[in-house]
Amino acid sequence: MAVIDIANPTRFLKLVNRLLPWLAAVTVLMFVYGLNGALHAPDDYQQGATVKIMFLHVPSAWLGMFAWGVMSVAALGTLVWRHPLADVAAKAAAPIGAAFTFLCLVTGSLWGRPMWGTYWVWDARLTSVLVLFLLYLGVLALYWTAEDPGRGARAAAILTLVGAVNIPIIKFSVDWWNTLHQPASVFRMGGSTIDPSILHPLFAMAIAFTLLFVTLHLAAMRNEILRRRVRAMRLMQAQGAVA
Amino acid sequence: MNAFTALLIRDVKLAVRVGGGALMGALFFLIVVVMAPFAVGPDLKLLALIGPALMWLGALLASLLALDRLFATDHEDGSLDLIRTGDIPLELAVAAKAIAHWFTTCLPLVVIAPLLGLMLNVEPRALGWVTLTLLAGTPALTFIGLIGAALAVALRRGGLLLAVLVLPLTIPVLIFGVAAANAAIAGPAPFGPPFTILCALSLASSVLGPVAAAAALRHAME
Numbered sequence: 001m002a003v004i005d006i007a008n009p010t011r012f013l014k015l016v017n018r019l020l021p022w023l024a025a026v027t028v029l030m031f032v033y034g035l036n037g038a039l040h041a042p043d044d045y046q047q048g049a050t051v052k053i054m055f056l057h058v059p060s061a062w063l064g065m066f067a068w069g070v071m072s073v074a075a076l077g078t079l080v081w082r083h084p085l086a087d088v089a090a091k092a093a094a095p096i097g098a099a100f101t102f103l104c105l106v107t108g109s110l111w112g113r114p115m116w117g118t119y120w121v122w123d124a125r126l127t128s129v130l131v132l133f134l135l136y137l138g139v140l141a142l143y144w145t146a147e148d149p150g151r152g153a154r155a156a157a158i159l160t161l162v163g164a165v166n167i168p169i170i171k172f173s174v175d176w177w178n179t180l181h182q183p184a185s186v187f188r189m190g191g192s193t194i195d196p197s198i199l200h201p202l203f204a205m206a207i208a209f210t211l212l213f214v215t216l217h218l219a220a221m222r223n224e225i226l227r228r229r230v231r232a233m234r235l236m237q238a239q240g241a242v243a
Numbered sequence: 244m245n246a247f248t249a250l251l252i253r254d255v256k257l258a259v260r261v262g263g264g265a266l267m268g269a270l271f272f273l274i275v276v277v278m279a280p281f282a283v284g285p286d287l288k289l290l291a292l293i294g295p296a297l298m299w300l301g302a303l304l305a306s307l308l309a310l311d312r313l314f315a316t317d318h319e320d321g322s323l324d325l326i327r328t329g330d331i332p333l334e335l336a337v338a339a340k341a342i343a344h345w346f347t348t349c350l351p352l353v354v355i356a357p358l359l360g361l362m363l364n365v366e367p368r369a370l371g372w373v374t375l376t377l378l379a380g381t382p383a384l385t386f387i388g389l390i391g392a393a394l395a396v397a398l399r400r401g402g403l404l405l406a407v408l409v410l411p412l413t414i415p416v417l418i419f420g421v422a423a424a425n426a427a428i429a430g431p432a433p434f435g436p437p438f439t440i441l442c443a444l445s446l447a448s449s450v451l452g453p454v455a456a457a458a459a460l461r462h463a464m465e
Contacts, residue, residue, distance in 0.1 A: 134411040141404050141407050147398075154463060155395075155459060158390075158394060158458055162412065162451075
Protein backbone atom coordinates (compact mmCIF):
# COMPACT_ATOMS: atom_id res chain seq x y z
CA MET A 1 0.00 0.00 0.00
CA ALA A 2 1.60 3.23 -1.14
CA VAL A 3 1.36 6.42 0.89
CA ILE A 4 -0.92 7.88 -1.76
CA ASP A 5 -3.55 5.29 -0.91
CA ILE A 6 -4.26 7.13 2.33
CA ALA A 7 -5.90 9.81 0.19
CA ASN A 8 -8.83 7.44 -0.10
CA PRO A 9 -11.14 8.42 2.77
CA THR A 10 -12.13 4.84 3.59
CA ARG A 11 -8.55 3.66 3.81
CA PHE A 12 -7.72 6.76 5.82
CA LEU A 13 -10.51 5.97 8.28
CA LYS A 14 -9.24 2.41 8.65
CA LEU A 15 -5.73 3.67 9.34
CA VAL A 16 -6.93 6.25 11.84
CA ASN A 17 -9.07 3.74 13.68
CA ARG A 18 -6.05 1.48 14.07
CA LEU A 19 -3.66 4.27 14.98
CA LEU A 20 -5.70 6.45 17.30
CA PRO A 21 -5.70 4.34 20.51
CA TRP A 22 -1.92 4.01 20.36
CA LEU A 23 -1.46 7.71 19.68
CA ALA A 24 -3.75 8.57 22.57
CA ALA A 25 -1.80 6.27 24.87
CA VAL A 26 1.56 7.75 23.85
CA THR A 27 0.13 11.25 24.33
CA VAL A 28 -0.97 10.46 27.86
CA LEU A 29 2.40 8.91 28.68
CA MET A 30 4.23 11.92 27.27
CA PHE A 31 2.07 14.28 29.31
CA VAL A 32 2.77 12.30 32.47
CA TYR A 33 6.49 12.47 31.74
CA GLY A 34 6.40 16.14 30.84
CA LEU A 35 4.27 17.23 33.78
CA ASN A 36 6.44 15.24 36.13
CA GLY A 37 9.51 16.97 34.75
CA ALA A 38 7.74 20.32 35.01
CA LEU A 39 6.75 19.79 38.62
CA HIS A 40 10.26 18.78 39.61
CA ALA A 41 12.00 21.50 37.62
CA PRO A 42 13.79 24.07 39.80
CA ASP A 43 12.21 27.43 40.60
CA ASP A 44 13.44 30.47 38.73
CA TYR A 45 15.73 32.72 40.79
CA GLN A 46 13.56 35.74 40.04
CA GLN A 47 10.08 34.41 39.35
CA GLY A 48 9.97 31.54 41.79
CA ALA A 49 7.44 28.84 41.08
CA THR A 50 5.42 31.15 38.77
CA VAL A 51 7.84 30.29 35.98
CA LYS A 52 6.07 26.94 35.66
CA ILE A 53 3.22 28.58 33.76
CA MET A 54 5.80 28.58 30.96
CA PHE A 55 5.39 24.80 30.60
CA LEU A 56 1.81 25.42 29.45
CA HIS A 57 2.19 28.83 27.84
CA VAL A 58 5.13 28.21 25.49
CA PRO A 59 3.97 24.88 24.03
CA SER A 60 0.47 26.36 23.50
CA ALA A 61 2.03 29.23 21.56
CA TRP A 62 4.14 26.88 19.46
CA LEU A 63 1.17 24.65 18.70
CA GLY A 64 -1.07 27.60 17.85
CA MET A 65 1.41 28.65 15.18
CA PHE A 66 2.09 25.06 14.12
CA ALA A 67 -1.62 24.47 13.54
CA TRP A 68 -1.75 27.47 11.20
CA GLY A 69 1.23 25.94 9.36
CA VAL A 70 -0.65 22.65 9.03
CA MET A 71 -3.68 24.57 7.75
CA SER A 72 -1.49 26.42 5.23
CA VAL A 73 -0.07 23.17 3.84
CA ALA A 74 -3.61 21.78 3.70
CA ALA A 75 -4.71 24.97 1.92
CA LEU A 76 -2.04 24.40 -0.73
CA GLY A 77 -3.29 20.82 -0.95
CA THR A 78 -6.81 22.10 -1.63
CA LEU A 79 -5.98 24.85 -4.10
CA VAL A 80 -2.94 23.50 -5.92
CA TRP A 81 -2.89 19.71 -5.71
CA ARG A 82 -6.62 19.05 -5.20
CA HIS A 83 -5.87 16.43 -2.58
CA PRO A 84 -9.14 14.77 -1.49
CA LEU A 85 -8.45 15.03 2.23
CA ALA A 86 -6.83 18.46 2.22
CA ASP A 87 -9.92 20.48 3.09
CA VAL A 88 -10.89 17.91 5.73
CA ALA A 89 -7.47 18.38 7.31
CA ALA A 90 -7.77 22.18 7.24
CA LYS A 91 -11.26 22.25 8.70
CA ALA A 92 -10.26 19.81 11.45
CA ALA A 93 -7.15 21.77 12.41
CA ALA A 94 -8.80 25.20 12.72
CA PRO A 95 -10.68 24.82 16.04
CA ILE A 96 -7.74 23.00 17.64
CA GLY A 97 -5.31 25.73 16.63
CA ALA A 98 -7.73 28.41 17.83
CA ALA A 99 -8.01 26.64 21.20
CA PHE A 100 -4.22 26.47 21.59
CA THR A 101 -3.86 30.15 20.69
CA PHE A 102 -6.58 31.07 23.18
CA LEU A 103 -4.85 28.97 25.84
CA CYS A 104 -1.60 30.77 25.04
CA LEU A 105 -3.25 34.18 25.46
CA VAL A 106 -4.98 33.21 28.73
CA THR A 107 -1.95 31.56 30.37
CA GLY A 108 0.23 34.43 29.23
CA SER A 109 -2.20 36.94 30.68
CA LEU A 110 -2.32 35.09 34.01
CA TRP A 111 1.50 34.97 34.01
CA GLY A 112 1.77 38.64 33.15
CA ARG A 113 -0.32 39.82 36.09
CA PRO A 114 2.16 38.82 38.80
CA MET A 115 5.27 39.34 36.66
CA TRP A 116 4.54 42.53 34.70
CA GLY A 117 1.78 43.93 36.86
CA THR A 118 -0.75 43.88 34.05
CA TYR A 119 -3.03 41.31 32.42
CA TRP A 120 -2.52 42.79 28.96
CA VAL A 121 -0.26 45.16 27.07
CA TRP A 122 -0.40 46.15 23.42
CA ASP A 123 3.14 45.20 22.50
CA ALA A 124 4.08 43.53 19.21
CA ARG A 125 4.12 39.91 20.41
CA LEU A 126 0.80 39.96 22.26
CA THR A 127 -0.91 41.97 19.53
CA SER A 128 0.29 39.72 16.71
CA VAL A 129 -0.84 36.59 18.61
CA LEU A 130 -4.21 38.26 19.18
CA VAL A 131 -4.38 38.95 15.44
CA LEU A 132 -3.63 35.25 14.85
CA PHE A 133 -6.57 34.40 17.11
CA LEU A 134 -8.81 36.78 15.15
CA LEU A 135 -7.69 35.17 11.89
CA TYR A 136 -8.58 31.76 13.35
CA LEU A 137 -12.03 33.11 14.19
CA GLY A 138 -12.32 34.44 10.65
CA VAL A 139 -11.52 31.05 9.16
CA LEU A 140 -14.00 29.37 11.51
CA ALA A 141 -16.62 31.95 10.52
CA LEU A 142 -16.07 31.05 6.86
CA TYR A 143 -16.66 27.37 7.61
CA TRP A 144 -19.77 28.12 9.68
CA THR A 145 -21.46 30.36 7.11
CA ALA A 146 -20.68 28.33 3.99
CA GLU A 147 -23.56 26.16 2.86
CA ASP A 148 -21.49 24.05 0.52
CA PRO A 149 -18.54 22.50 2.40
CA GLY A 150 -16.31 22.51 -0.67
CA ARG A 151 -16.81 26.20 -1.40
CA GLY A 152 -16.29 27.18 2.23
CA ALA A 153 -13.12 25.11 2.29
CA ARG A 154 -11.69 26.88 -0.76
CA ALA A 155 -12.49 30.32 0.64
CA ALA A 156 -10.95 29.33 3.97
CA ALA A 157 -7.87 28.02 2.15
CA ILE A 158 -7.26 31.41 0.55
CA LEU A 159 -7.73 33.24 3.85
CA THR A 160 -5.32 30.77 5.49
CA LEU A 161 -2.63 31.50 2.92
CA VAL A 162 -3.16 35.26 3.18
CA GLY A 163 -2.97 35.07 6.98
CA ALA A 164 0.17 32.92 6.95
CA VAL A 165 2.18 36.14 6.68
CA ASN A 166 1.36 36.69 10.37
CA ILE A 167 3.37 33.66 11.53
CA PRO A 168 6.86 35.05 10.81
CA ILE A 169 5.66 38.39 12.20
CA ILE A 170 4.80 36.67 15.49
CA LYS A 171 8.10 34.81 15.61
CA PHE A 172 10.26 37.86 14.93
CA SER A 173 8.08 40.45 16.68
CA VAL A 174 10.27 40.40 19.79
CA ASP A 175 13.34 41.03 17.60
CA TRP A 176 11.89 43.71 15.34
CA TRP A 177 10.14 45.77 18.03
CA ASN A 178 10.82 46.82 21.58
CA THR A 179 8.37 44.57 23.46
CA LEU A 180 7.44 43.91 27.06
CA HIS A 181 7.31 40.22 26.15
CA GLN A 182 10.76 38.77 26.56
CA PRO A 183 12.96 38.16 23.51
CA ALA A 184 13.56 34.73 22.03
CA SER A 185 15.28 32.38 24.45
CA VAL A 186 14.82 28.96 22.86
CA PHE A 187 15.06 29.20 19.07
CA ARG A 188 17.66 31.88 18.55
CA MET A 189 21.07 32.40 17.02
CA GLY A 190 23.70 31.15 19.45
CA GLY A 191 21.48 28.49 21.01
CA SER A 192 19.04 28.54 23.85
CA THR A 193 19.58 30.65 26.94
CA ILE A 194 17.43 28.47 29.20
CA ASP A 195 19.13 26.11 31.63
CA PRO A 196 18.77 22.43 30.64
CA SER A 197 16.99 21.63 33.93
CA ILE A 198 14.09 23.78 32.70
CA LEU A 199 14.63 23.36 28.95
CA HIS A 200 14.27 19.58 28.92
CA PRO A 201 10.84 19.51 30.63
CA LEU A 202 9.83 22.32 28.25
CA PHE A 203 10.72 20.21 25.22
CA ALA A 204 8.99 17.19 26.78
CA MET A 205 5.82 19.26 27.24
CA ALA A 206 6.16 20.54 23.67
CA ILE A 207 6.32 16.98 22.35
CA ALA A 208 3.34 16.06 24.52
CA PHE A 209 1.36 19.02 23.16
CA THR A 210 2.31 18.09 19.60
CA LEU A 211 1.17 14.51 20.13
CA LEU A 212 -2.06 15.89 21.58
CA PHE A 213 -2.53 18.01 18.46
CA VAL A 214 -1.91 15.04 16.15
CA THR A 215 -4.32 12.83 18.12
CA LEU A 216 -7.07 15.46 18.21
CA HIS A 217 -6.47 16.37 14.59
CA LEU A 218 -6.78 12.80 13.31
CA ALA A 219 -9.88 12.26 15.44
CA ALA A 220 -11.38 15.51 14.14
CA MET A 221 -10.58 14.52 10.54
CA ARG A 222 -12.36 11.22 11.13
CA ASN A 223 -15.36 13.08 12.53
CA GLU A 224 -15.45 15.46 9.57
CA ILE A 225 -15.35 12.60 7.04
CA LEU A 226 -18.19 10.85 8.87
CA ARG A 227 -20.12 14.14 9.08
CA ARG A 228 -19.85 14.60 5.32
CA ARG A 229 -21.04 11.04 4.75
CA VAL A 230 -24.07 11.69 6.94
CA ARG A 231 -24.79 14.86 4.97
CA ALA A 232 -24.48 13.02 1.65
CA MET A 233 -26.78 10.26 2.87
CA ARG A 234 -29.33 12.81 4.04
CA LEU A 235 -29.25 14.48 0.64
CA MET A 236 -29.72 11.13 -1.09
CA GLN A 237 -32.57 10.29 1.23
CA ALA A 238 -34.26 13.61 0.49
CA GLN A 239 -33.92 13.05 -3.24
CA GLY A 240 -35.19 9.50 -2.86
CA ALA A 241 -38.23 10.73 -0.96
CA VAL A 242 -39.04 13.15 -3.77
CA ALA A 243 -38.60 10.48 -6.43
CA MET B 244 -11.34 51.99 -25.18
CA ASN B 245 -10.08 48.75 -23.69
CA ALA B 246 -11.93 46.41 -21.38
CA PHE B 247 -10.15 47.61 -18.23
CA THR B 248 -11.22 51.23 -18.75
CA ALA B 249 -14.71 50.20 -19.78
CA LEU B 250 -15.16 48.17 -16.61
CA LEU B 251 -13.81 51.00 -14.49
CA ILE B 252 -16.14 53.60 -16.02
CA ARG B 253 -19.07 51.20 -15.75
CA ASP B 254 -18.49 50.69 -12.06
CA VAL B 255 -18.08 54.40 -11.40
CA LYS B 256 -21.30 55.17 -13.27
CA LEU B 257 -23.22 52.48 -11.40
CA ALA B 258 -21.93 53.69 -8.07
CA VAL B 259 -22.86 57.34 -8.54
CA ARG B 260 -26.37 56.58 -9.68
CA VAL B 261 -29.31 56.48 -7.33
CA GLY B 262 -28.98 53.38 -5.18
CA GLY B 263 -25.25 53.22 -5.90
CA GLY B 264 -24.31 54.39 -2.44
CA ALA B 265 -21.27 56.41 -3.54
CA LEU B 266 -21.53 59.20 -0.99
CA MET B 267 -22.92 56.98 1.77
CA GLY B 268 -19.38 56.22 2.89
CA ALA B 269 -18.61 59.88 3.32
CA LEU B 270 -21.86 60.40 5.21
CA PHE B 271 -21.05 57.49 7.52
CA PHE B 272 -17.57 58.92 8.10
CA LEU B 273 -19.13 62.24 9.04
CA ILE B 274 -21.57 60.62 11.44
CA VAL B 275 -18.92 58.52 13.17
CA VAL B 276 -16.70 61.55 13.70
CA VAL B 277 -19.67 63.53 15.01
CA MET B 278 -20.54 60.72 17.42
CA ALA B 279 -17.05 60.71 18.90
CA PRO B 280 -17.33 63.90 21.00
CA PHE B 281 -20.63 62.63 22.39
CA ALA B 282 -18.81 59.53 23.58
CA VAL B 283 -15.51 60.96 24.83
CA GLY B 284 -16.70 64.38 25.90
CA PRO B 285 -16.09 67.77 24.30
CA ASP B 286 -12.69 68.39 25.88
CA LEU B 287 -10.76 69.85 22.97
CA LYS B 288 -7.37 68.74 24.25
CA LEU B 289 -8.50 65.13 24.45
CA LEU B 290 -10.07 65.33 21.00
CA ALA B 291 -6.85 66.73 19.59
CA LEU B 292 -4.94 63.79 21.10
CA ILE B 293 -7.18 61.12 19.63
CA GLY B 294 -8.35 63.06 16.58
CA PRO B 295 -6.19 61.34 13.96
CA ALA B 296 -7.04 57.93 15.41
CA LEU B 297 -10.77 58.68 15.27
CA MET B 298 -10.47 59.87 11.69
CA TRP B 299 -8.61 56.76 10.66
CA LEU B 300 -11.07 54.48 12.44
CA GLY B 301 -13.97 56.29 10.81
CA ALA B 302 -12.37 56.01 7.38
CA LEU B 303 -11.66 52.32 7.94
CA LEU B 304 -15.22 51.51 8.99
CA ALA B 305 -16.74 53.62 6.23
CA SER B 306 -14.68 51.92 3.52
CA LEU B 307 -15.43 48.54 5.11
CA LEU B 308 -19.20 48.93 5.07
CA ALA B 309 -19.23 49.81 1.40
CA LEU B 310 -17.26 46.70 0.41
CA ASP B 311 -20.41 44.64 0.51
CA ARG B 312 -21.71 46.07 -2.72
CA LEU B 313 -18.41 45.61 -4.54
CA PHE B 314 -19.26 42.18 -5.86
CA ALA B 315 -22.75 41.51 -4.50
CA THR B 316 -24.83 43.22 -7.17
CA ASP B 317 -22.74 41.78 -9.99
CA HIS B 318 -22.97 38.33 -8.48
CA GLU B 319 -26.74 38.56 -8.19
CA ASP B 320 -27.45 39.49 -11.78
CA GLY B 321 -24.79 37.29 -13.31
CA SER B 322 -22.38 39.99 -14.49
CA LEU B 323 -19.65 38.50 -12.35
CA ASP B 324 -19.76 35.30 -14.38
CA LEU B 325 -19.47 37.32 -17.58
CA ILE B 326 -16.51 39.23 -16.21
CA ARG B 327 -14.88 35.99 -15.14
CA THR B 328 -15.16 34.50 -18.59
CA GLY B 329 -14.26 37.73 -20.35
CA ASP B 330 -11.18 38.77 -22.25
CA ILE B 331 -9.06 40.47 -19.64
CA PRO B 332 -7.51 38.45 -16.81
CA LEU B 333 -9.71 38.25 -13.73
CA GLU B 334 -6.98 39.93 -11.67
CA LEU B 335 -7.16 43.06 -13.87
CA ALA B 336 -10.95 43.07 -13.88
CA VAL B 337 -10.99 42.88 -10.10
CA ALA B 338 -8.38 45.65 -9.93
CA ALA B 339 -10.56 47.84 -12.15
CA LYS B 340 -13.51 47.33 -9.83
CA ALA B 341 -11.31 48.13 -6.84
CA ILE B 342 -10.06 51.38 -8.41
CA ALA B 343 -13.63 52.40 -9.25
CA HIS B 344 -14.62 51.58 -5.68
CA TRP B 345 -11.80 53.76 -4.37
CA PHE B 346 -12.86 56.70 -6.55
CA THR B 347 -16.48 56.53 -5.48
CA THR B 348 -16.17 55.51 -1.84
CA CYS B 349 -12.74 56.50 -0.48
CA LEU B 350 -12.05 59.69 -2.43
CA PRO B 351 -15.10 61.44 -0.90
CA LEU B 352 -13.76 60.40 2.53
CA VAL B 353 -10.43 62.06 1.75
CA VAL B 354 -12.18 65.19 0.49
CA ILE B 355 -14.20 65.75 3.64
CA ALA B 356 -11.36 64.72 5.96
CA PRO B 357 -10.03 68.29 6.50
CA LEU B 358 -13.48 69.44 7.61
CA LEU B 359 -13.77 66.54 10.05
CA GLY B 360 -10.25 67.22 11.29
CA LEU B 361 -11.31 70.74 12.17
CA MET B 362 -14.22 69.37 14.17
CA LEU B 363 -11.82 67.17 16.11
CA ASN B 364 -9.50 70.07 16.87
CA VAL B 365 -6.67 68.76 14.73
CA GLU B 366 -4.16 71.58 14.24
CA PRO B 367 -4.98 73.44 11.01
CA ARG B 368 -1.41 73.35 9.71
CA ALA B 369 -1.41 69.54 10.11
CA LEU B 370 -4.76 68.99 8.40
CA GLY B 371 -3.12 68.71 5.00
CA TRP B 372 -0.70 66.06 6.20
CA VAL B 373 -3.42 64.01 7.90
CA THR B 374 -5.48 64.14 4.72
CA LEU B 375 -2.39 63.04 2.81
CA THR B 376 -2.05 59.97 5.03
CA LEU B 377 -5.67 59.11 4.31
CA LEU B 378 -5.09 59.59 0.61
CA ALA B 379 -2.09 57.25 0.72
CA GLY B 380 -3.71 54.68 3.01
CA THR B 381 -7.24 54.28 1.66
CA PRO B 382 -6.05 52.40 -1.46
CA ALA B 383 -4.53 49.81 0.88
CA LEU B 384 -7.86 49.55 2.72
CA THR B 385 -9.68 49.10 -0.58
CA PHE B 386 -7.37 46.45 -1.98
CA ILE B 387 -7.23 44.48 1.26
CA GLY B 388 -11.00 44.75 1.61
CA LEU B 389 -11.20 43.37 -1.90
CA ILE B 390 -9.95 40.04 -0.60
CA GLY B 391 -12.67 39.86 2.05
CA ALA B 392 -15.35 40.92 -0.42
CA ALA B 393 -14.29 38.19 -2.85
CA LEU B 394 -14.25 35.57 -0.11
CA ALA B 395 -17.72 36.53 1.08
CA VAL B 396 -19.34 36.93 -2.33
CA ALA B 397 -20.59 33.40 -2.61
CA LEU B 398 -21.85 33.30 0.94
CA ARG B 399 -25.13 34.86 1.92
CA ARG B 400 -25.30 37.04 5.01
CA GLY B 401 -21.77 38.06 4.19
CA GLY B 402 -21.91 41.54 5.69
CA LEU B 403 -20.41 41.17 9.14
CA LEU B 404 -18.32 38.21 8.09
CA LEU B 405 -16.56 40.57 5.70
CA ALA B 406 -15.60 42.85 8.56
CA VAL B 407 -14.30 39.90 10.60
CA LEU B 408 -12.14 38.77 7.69
CA VAL B 409 -10.82 42.15 6.59
CA LEU B 410 -10.14 44.01 9.83
CA PRO B 411 -7.20 41.93 11.09
CA LEU B 412 -5.49 42.32 7.72
CA THR B 413 -5.87 46.12 7.78
CA ILE B 414 -4.21 46.52 11.18
CA PRO B 415 -0.77 47.47 9.75
CA VAL B 416 -2.35 50.14 7.54
CA LEU B 417 -4.13 51.59 10.56
CA ILE B 418 -0.97 51.55 12.69
CA PHE B 419 1.18 53.36 10.15
CA GLY B 420 -1.58 55.75 9.07
CA VAL B 421 -2.14 56.98 12.61
CA ALA B 422 1.61 57.03 13.28
CA ALA B 423 2.16 59.26 10.26
CA ALA B 424 -0.77 61.52 11.18
CA ASN B 425 0.43 61.89 14.77
CA ALA B 426 3.96 62.59 13.57
CA ALA B 427 2.65 65.41 11.39
CA ILE B 428 0.76 66.94 14.31
CA ALA B 429 2.93 66.43 17.37
CA GLY B 430 6.27 66.81 15.72
CA PRO B 431 9.35 65.15 17.15
CA ALA B 432 8.90 61.83 15.36
CA PRO B 433 9.49 62.28 11.62
CA PHE B 434 6.62 62.02 9.19
CA GLY B 435 8.65 60.31 6.46
CA PRO B 436 9.16 56.72 7.65
CA PRO B 437 5.59 55.81 8.59
CA PHE B 438 4.27 57.63 5.54
CA THR B 439 6.56 55.80 3.13
CA ILE B 440 5.67 52.49 4.74
CA LEU B 441 2.00 53.41 4.30
CA CYS B 442 2.63 54.08 0.61
CA ALA B 443 4.48 50.77 0.38
CA LEU B 444 1.52 48.96 1.93
CA SER B 445 -0.80 50.53 -0.62
CA LEU B 446 1.45 49.56 -3.51
CA ALA B 447 1.98 46.01 -2.25
CA SER B 448 -1.71 45.45 -1.60
CA SER B 449 -2.54 46.80 -5.07
CA VAL B 450 -0.79 43.68 -6.39
CA LEU B 451 -1.58 41.11 -3.72
CA GLY B 452 -5.19 42.14 -3.23
CA PRO B 453 -6.40 41.58 -6.80
CA VAL B 454 -4.40 38.32 -7.06
CA ALA B 455 -5.91 36.90 -3.88
CA ALA B 456 -9.37 38.25 -4.73
CA ALA B 457 -9.28 36.73 -8.22
CA ALA B 458 -8.23 33.39 -6.74
CA ALA B 459 -11.06 33.63 -4.23
CA LEU B 460 -13.60 34.41 -6.96
CA ARG B 461 -12.41 31.56 -9.15
CA HIS B 462 -12.61 29.02 -6.38
CA ALA B 463 -15.79 30.31 -4.82
CA MET B 464 -17.71 30.12 -8.05
CA GLU B 465 -16.81 26.61 -9.03
